[in-house]
Amino acid sequence: MQRWRGVGSAPGGWGRSVVTIGVFDGVHRGHQATIGHTVKRAAELGVQSVVVTFDPHPSEVVRPGSHPAVLTGPERKAELIEALGVDVLCVIPFTSEFSRLSPETFVHDVLVEHLHAALVVVGENFRFGHRAAGDVPLLQTLGKTFGFAVEPAPLVNDEGTVFSSTYIRSQIDAGEVGAAAAALGRPHRLDGIVVRGDQRGRELGFPTANLAVSTPHAAVPADGIYAGWLTEHGHRRAAAISVGTNPTFAGVDRRIEAYVLDFEGDLYGERISVEFVHRLRGMIKYDSLEPLIAQIQADVDETRRILTV
Numbered sequence: 001m002q003r004w005r006g007v008g009s010a011p012g013g014w015g016r017s018v019v020t021i022g023v024f025d026g027v028h029r030g031h032q033a034t035i036g037h038t039v040k041r042a043a044e045l046g047v048q049s050v051v052v053t054f055d056p057h058p059s060e061v062v063r064p065g066s067h068p069a070v071l072t073g074p075e076r077k078a079e080l081i082e083a084l085g086v087d088v089l090c091v092i093p094f095t096s097e098f099s100r101l102s103p104e105t106f107v108h109d110v111l112v113e114h115l116h117a118a119l120v121v122v123g124e125n126f127r128f129g130h131r132a133a134g135d136v137p138l139l140q141t142l143g144k145t146f147g148f149a150v151e152p153a154p155l156v157n158d159e160g161t162v163f164s165s166t167y168i169r170s171q172i173d174a175g176e177v178g179a180a181a182a183a184l185g186r187p188h189r190l191d192g193i194v195v196r197g198d199q200r201g202r203e204l205g206f207p208t209a210n211l212a213v214s215t216p217h218a219a220v221p222a223d224g225i226y227a228g229w230l231t232e233h234g235h236r237r238a239a240a241i242s243v244g245t246n247p248t249f250a251g252v253d254r255r256i257e258a259y260v261l262d263f264e265g266d267l268y269g270e271r272i273s274v275e276f277v278h279r280l281r282g283m284i285k286y287d288s289l290e291p292l293i294a295q296i297q298a299d300v301d302e303t304r305r306i307l308t309v
Contacts, residue, residue, distance in 0.1 A: 001082040004090040007052075007114035016118040017088075018042035019111060020153075021052040021128065023165070026071035027080035029185045030123070030156040030163040037153055038121045039085045048087040050115055053077070054094040061094050069169050071184075073215035076191065090115070103134030107142045117148040124152045158182065168219075175222035177276040187228065187275035190218055190256065194267040197257065198246075204289065206296050208242070208257035209267045211274055220256065221276055223283040227303040229275040230258045237263055240296075240303040241274060244283040259296075261304060278306050 004010065020038040024031045035051060042049035055074060060067040072080065074091070081089055092098065092110070101109070106129050111117040120139065128134040140150045155162045163183040171180040172188055181187045190213050197210035209230065213220070223244035230239040239258040246255070258274055260267075280299055286292040 001078075001086055002088045003078065004088060006092055007090060007110050009090070010114045014114075014116060015047060016045075016116050017048045017050045018045060018119045018121065019050045019052060019115050019117045020121045021126070022123065023057060024051070024053050024077060024081065025057070025068075025165045026168055026184055027077060027084075028071075028163050028165065028168055028183050032084060032185060033156050034121060034123055034153040035081065035084045035086060037151070041119055041121065041151070042087070045118060047118055049085070050088040050090055051081050051086050052090045052092060052110065052115070055091050056094060058094050058099065061096055061099055067217045068165070069173070069219035070215050070217045071165060071168060071172075071188070071219050073191065073218070076189070076215075100130050103129030103138055104142065105129075106134070107139065107146065111148065112146045119149045119151060121151050121153055124155055126152075172219045172221050172276075175224050175279045175282075177221055177226060177228075178278055181277070187277050188219065188221070189273050189275045190220065191215065191271070191273045194270050194272055196268060197255065204293055204296065206240075206259045206293075206300070208259045209239075209270075209272060211256040211258065211272065213256065220254075221279070223254070225280045225283070225299050226276045227278045227280055227306045228258070229277065229307075230260050230272055231275070232267060232270050232272040237261065238303060238307045239274070240280075240299045241276065242283075259300065261300060 018038050018041045020034055039049045057067055078089055111120060120143065122136060124136065126136055136150065136152050143150045157163060168180050168183050177188055190211065192211045192213040194209045195212045221243055226241040228239055228241045229236050238261040241256065241258045243256050244254060256274065280302055
């Protein structure tokens with residue numbers, strides 16, 4: 001997959017293409033359907049498939065400080081999009097100037113002038129241009145003017161629940177990681193580096209990997225204990241994951257710590273991924289260490305049962 005920074009990166013002699021446009025945070029099942037349809041139609045037409053997305057998130061530019069929690073960082077998003085068979089990922093720097101483009105100018109400058117769109121595939125609720133003034137009917141009208149077709153992609157839902165990035169963020173924020181995984185098509189994942197913590201887990205007999213998340217504004221699940229997976233250097237291992245402030249020890253900083261089952265080793269400084277499969281319980285404050293240790297062991301046993309390892 002080619003990766004372009006801005007539509008100006010399109011090479012000279014670039015032919016026609018099938019284009020889809022969106023933030024695509026999470027690359028969830030709805031996004032997968034839209035992008036998959038884009039790839040399929042490009043193959044049928046014998047042209048290139050192009051995914052256009054933006055960096056940073058448009059809301060951060062339009063409403064500074066309102067950046068939504070991020071489901072997938074830029075590199076992870078690119079990996080997921082590439083896995084869908086896309087030919088080109090074009091990331092447009094979203095600036096104040098770009099945000100002020102009218103719908104007509106956006107279509108002419110991006111879709112026609114640079115990408116030579118033969119077909120544009122977008123979700124039914126797609127909006128574009130200054131103040132999101134453009135919608136699918138307007139895009140279809142402009143397509144007739146500039147010589148491209150438009151195919152709206154139906155929203156993907158499950159029993160009436162439409163899969164959207166906003167819905168998935170709300171589920172993660174509530175700790176409902178199973179519902180988030182159902183919409184994503186995979187467990188929610190956080191990436192980062194293992195850093196040194198307070199060493200309390202080691203003292204309790206359950207040494208943990210303390211994750212420093214690498215993506216700003218990352219969507220972190222609600223405080224609690226989760227069954228999940230920790231992956232480092234391609235090795236995927238079952239883990240009991242704690243999210244919170246360690247109230248038993250009057251902690252202040254919110255941390256993500258993973259106890260890896262059946263593992264002895266040093267992960268400090270390693271780049272890892274943590275996936276959240278199931279929420280076991282909320283965070284509890286204990287008056288002494290004995291019940292805390294017993295509860296941790298129960299959490300580990302439940303993690304083993306859920307993940308069947």
